[in-house]
Amino acid sequence: xxxxxxxxxxxxxxxxxxxxxxxxxxxxxxxxxxxxxxxxxxxxxxxxxxxxxxxxxxxxxxxxxxxxxxxxxxxxxxxxxxxxxxxxxxxxxxxxxxxxxxxxxxxxxxxxxxxxxxxxxxxxxxxxxxxxxxxxxxxxxxxxxxxxxxxxxxxxxxxxxxxxxxxxxxxxxxxxxxxxxxxxxxxxxxxxxxxxxxxxxxxxxxxxxxxxxxxxxxxxxxxxxxxxxxxxxxxxxxxxxxxxxxxxxxxxxxxxxxxxxxxxxxxxxxxxxxxxxxxxxxxxxxxxxxxxxxxxxxxxxxxxxxxxxxxxxxxxxxxxxxxxxxxxxxxxxxxxxxxxxxxxxxxxxxxxxxxxxxxxxxxxxxxxxxxxxxxxxxxxxxxxxxxxxxxxxxxxxxxxxxxxxxxxxxxxxxxxxxxxxxxxxxxxxxxxxxxxxxxxxxxxxxxxxxxxxxxxxxxxxxxxxxxxxxxxxxxxxxxxxxxxxxxxxx
Numbered sequence: 232x233x234x235x236x237x238x239x240x241x242x243x244x245x246x247x248x249x250x251x252x253x254x255x256x257x258x259x260x261x262x263x264x265x266x267x268x269x270x271x272x273x274x275x276x277x278x279x280x281x282x283x284x285x286x287x288x289x290x291x292x293x294x295x296x297x298x299x300x301x302x303x304x305x306x307x308x309x310x311x312x313x314x315x316x317x318x319x320x321x322x323x324x325x326x327x328x329x330x331x332x333x334x335x336x337x338x339x340x341x342x343x344x345x346x347x348x349x350x351x352x353x354x355x356x357x358x359x360x361x362x363x364x365x366x367x368x369x370x371x372x373x374x375x376x377x378x379x380x381x382x383x384x385x386x387x388x389x390x391x392x393x394x395x396x397x398x399x400x401x402x403x404x405x406x407x408x409x410x411x412x413x414x415x416x417x418x419x420x421x422x423x424x425x426x427x428x429x430x431x432x433x434x435x436x437x438x439x440x441x442x443x444x445x446x447x448x449x450x451x452x453x454x455x456x457x458x459x460x461x462x463x464x465x466x467x468x469x470x471x472x473x474x475x476x477x478x479x480x481x482x483x484x485x486x487x488x489x490x491x492x493x494x495x496x497x498x499x500x501x502x503x504x505x506x507x508x509x510x511x512x513x514x515x516x517x518x519x520x521x522x523x524x525x526x527x528x529x530x531x532x533x534x535x536x537x538x539x540x541x542x543x544x545x546x547x548x549x550x551x552x553x554x555x556x557x558x559x560x561x562x563x564x565x566x567x568x569x570x571x572x573x574x575x576x577x578x579x580x581x582x583x584x585x586x587x588x589x590x591x592x593x594x595x596x597x598x599x600x601x602x603x604x605x606x607x608x609x610x611x612x613x614x615x616x617x618x619x620x621x622x623x624x625x626x627x628x629x630x631x632x633x634x635x636x637x638x639x640x641x642x643x644x645x646x647x648x649x650x651x652x653x654x655x656x657x658x659x660x661x662x663x664x665x666x667x668x669x670x671x672x673x674x675x676x677x678x679x680x681x682x683x684x685x686x687x688x689x690x691x692x693x694x695x696x697x698x699x700x701x702x703x704x705x706x707x708x709x710x711x712x713x714x715x716x717x718x719x720x721x
Contacts, residue, residue, distance in 0.1 A: 288690025293654025384662025436576025438590025466550025619648025
């Protein structure tokens with residue numbers, strides 16, 4: 232007997248057939264995501280956490296993990312790292328039009344009638360045997376100068392915070408792309424099944440307070456499977472909300488509940504072939520294991536008094552930059568692949584003479600302590616540490632020169648970052664700017680190049696780590712040219 236089927240029902244049943252076919256292909260070891268992606272179906276192997284893609288790393292890595300000390304807001308390279316006696320000599324003079332060129336500037340200074348040069352208010356000192364110039368606002372970082380490479384020629388096209396921080400973290404100024412940590416989780420996985428591959432910690436500086444807002448998409452998975460998004464740990468007694476079992480629920484009860492839920496999810500996966508169901512099962516399983524691993528991880532009381540003192544007076548203050556730096560060391564010890572600290576407060580448009588010293592005090596001691604701590608524990612050689620923000624600051628004054636309320640505007644044409652460990656040269660400087668710290672004179676490093684270099688240290692060719700989405704082989708470095716900066720590598 233002929234049975235009529237509505238168009239909607241027909242398409243719905245057809246989609247189930249496609250889902251079953253997709254599931255079969257997954258079980259056979261092929262992929263519905265593209266030739267670069269191979270994963271199991273919603274099985275116990277998936278639930279226990281991925282170890283990365285087949286064939287990765289592409290070559291022998293020099294780093295196993297990354298700690299990214301991201302300074303949100305744009306630290307002033309003019310005041311902290313890019314020493315130029317010529318700027319002192321030109322204090323108060325007009326920045327030449329030939330130097331400014333046709334640069335697009337923000338609306339905060341585009342209407343200024345004058346662009347007077349402002350020299351740093353603080354002295355700089357040659358630091359370490361390498362003699363790297365660093366501000367005296369960073370006395371502790373000066374002590375580790377011989378362990379770092381200072382890159383002074385980083386640049387970006389973005390001139391405002393949100394597109395700039397999105398660009399450097401995801402490879403695009405547009406929202407919706409995968410973050411660097413998500414790419415590394417996807418490509419390499421984690422070395423600890425009981426902790427996420429990608430962990431995020433936030434802190435607020437005392438420079439500009441509150442600092443620029445940070446959105447969770449900055450550590451999101453974009454088009455990658457959702458299991459690769461960063462996991463944010465909160466300060467205080469509950470680093471992950473709802474991690475503890477409710478009153479009256481034992482670990483055995485929770486285990487049985489998750490087993491039953493996983494069985495239901497597998498049935499649904501068999502019906503629709505949705506890969507996010509696998510990610511959901513994996514997330515539940517990770518949360519169960521984190522109930523034991525996270526409390527131990529975040530208990531800084533197990534550290535020695537000497538270690539706590541080294542990181543500074545705020546080390547035991549939950550959510551401080553110092554506490555997060557120490558947490559980051561504990562994480563890479565336990566096999567976390569990518570730890571990203573976002574520290575807000577560097578947006579010194581006004582009152583830079585007051586705000587910048589306070590902001591430096593927040594981060595200086597703990598940043599240097601992290602390098603020393605990793606080095607003493609034999610971890611620095613296998614841990615890549617990056618310190619820097621989304622752009623720099625202008626050499627010209629925002630506001631009336633000499634006013635206590637004046638500051639510096641955003642500047643993406645050149646800025647400075649430093650890197651240490653994980654295959655990076657020590658006591659080395661790369662790149663040079665002009666006499667105004669305004670344009671790059673030698674060895675430009677686009678943020679795509681910076682990201683390619685980070686991937687290279689982890690044994691990844693940035694051109695080969697791709698994910699098919701919207702008809703493109705998406706990658707962290709985008710579709711334009713990028714290269715690993717081999718000159719700064721050991």
